[in-house]
Amino acid sequence: xxxxxxxxxxxxxxxxxxxxxxxxxxxxxxxxxxxxxxxxxxxxxxxxxxxxxxxxxxxxxxxxxxxxxxxxxxxxxxxxxxxxxxxxxxxxxxxxxxxxxxxxxxxxxxxxxxxxxxxxxxxxxxxxxxxxxxxxxxxxxxxxxxxxxxxxxxxxxxxxxxxxxxxxxxxxxxxxxxxxxxxxxxxxxxxxxxxxxxxxxxxxxxxxxxxxxxxxxxxxxxxxxxxxxxxxxxxxxxxxxxxxxxxxxxxxxxxxxxxxxxxxxxxxxxxxxxxxxxxxxxxxxxxxxxxxxxxxxxxxxxxxxxxxxxxxxxx
Numbered sequence: 001x002x003x004x005x006x007x008x009x010x011x012x013x014x015x016x017x018x019x020x021x022x023x024x025x026x027x028x029x030x031x032x033x034x035x036x037x038x039x040x041x042x043x044x045x046x047x048x049x050x051x052x053x054x055x056x057x058x059x060x061x062x063x064x065x066x067x068x069x070x071x072x073x074x075x076x077x078x079x080x081x082x083x084x085x086x087x088x089x090x091x092x093x094x095x096x097x098x099x100x101x102x103x104x105x106x107x108x109x110x111x112x113x114x115x116x117x118x119x120x121x122x123x124x125x126x127x128x129x130x131x132x133x134x135x136x137x138x139x140x141x142x143x144x145x146x147x148x149x150x151x152x153x154x155x156x157x158x159x160x161x162x163x164x165x166x167x168x169x170x171x172x173x174x175x176x177x178x179x180x181x182x183x184x185x186x187x188x189x190x191x192x193x194x195x196x197x198x199x200x201x202x203x204x205x206x207x208x209x210x211x212x213x214x215x216x217x218x219x220x221x222x223x224x225x226x227x228x229x230x231x232x233x234x235x236x237x238x239x240x241x242x243x244x245x246x247x248x249x250x251x252x253x254x255x256x257x258x259x260x261x262x263x264x265x266x267x268x269x270x271x272x273x274x275x276x277x278x279x280x281x282x283x284x285x286x287x288x289x290x291x292x293x294x295x296x297x298x299x300x301x302x303x304x305x306x307x308x309x310x311x312x313x314x315x
Contacts, residue, residue: 009302017296024289047139048264051149055257057117058135058152062250065121065159068114069243072107072122072161072187076211076239079103080232086216087225097217104212107187111161121156121246124185125164130157137256152256154249158242160185162212169212176234177204186239187211191231207231 079100086096111123124130138150163170163185172189190210194202209215211232219225 013296013300013302017293017300020289020292020296024286024293047147048260051136051139052257052260052264054136055253055260059250059253059257061116061119061121061133061135062154062246062253064114064116066243066246066250068110068122068161069159069239069246071110073236073239073243075103075107075110076187076232076236079211079214080229080236083216083225083229083232086219087222087229089222093219093225094217097215100214100216104214107212108162111187121154121159122161124156124160124162126166130160130163130183131155135253137253138260152249152253154246157183158245161187161239163188169210173206174231174234174238175204175206186235186242191228191235193227193230193234195227195230205230211235 082096082100082103085091086093112120114120114122119133120128121133132153132155134151134153136149137152140148140150142148163172165171169188170185172184174184174186174189174192176192176194188210191207191214193205193207195205196202205227207227214228214232216225216228219228
């Protein structure tokens, strides 16, 4: 039945045309954005990129501190060699002390200059106290959507070489009996060592000078020089341990940085498979929808022409 009040054919054609237009809008949105769905995973991946940058910064800090420790170990080893030379009878200790003084100045220079991004892990004073440093290691999102950061920690007391208070070296004493608990700066703290008796027993011995305040020009006996050699050797052992700890952290930071970079690439690929629009598919769909739209317009035009046909019957 044809009615001039309600044009059912036109209403049906218009409904179809609206549906086609909505589908076209969705398809055009996918083509313009490149995404078929939105996701927070891309944002998380950007956060991983920031973590990678933070790890790079952390690696640089550990590299600088590690380099300073390695250089200082070489200089202290040189001081030890000078002390061995000074133990020979008839040697002019004052001349050897001049060489030791220059090596001591070099140690201070190395520790002071081992700074990166405003942080120095080897030289400490009132403006740069020892403490735990954190390096951002990873960005995590749990099953409930909560985010958190994983950090790598290092106590700079382990790598501290020089500590100053009010312009003077901090009054610290190395305890050879319990060196593992020593919270000291190895170059500026007064030295200590274990004196080994003939029967093999070890007696913790404290010296009243540090590697940096060592002065052999006034040492009259071989025993005094030997004590200095033992003290310096003990410091060398502890500095080597500190360098090992710092090297382990540096290796972990490097491994974590490489892992985060690989993880970021994998997530980027995985997210791409899930959310990236297939341009070939979307362009084909758009072409089909455009054709459907044209047909829908034609159908609507035909439906609207029915009323004109009714008028012609009354002519």
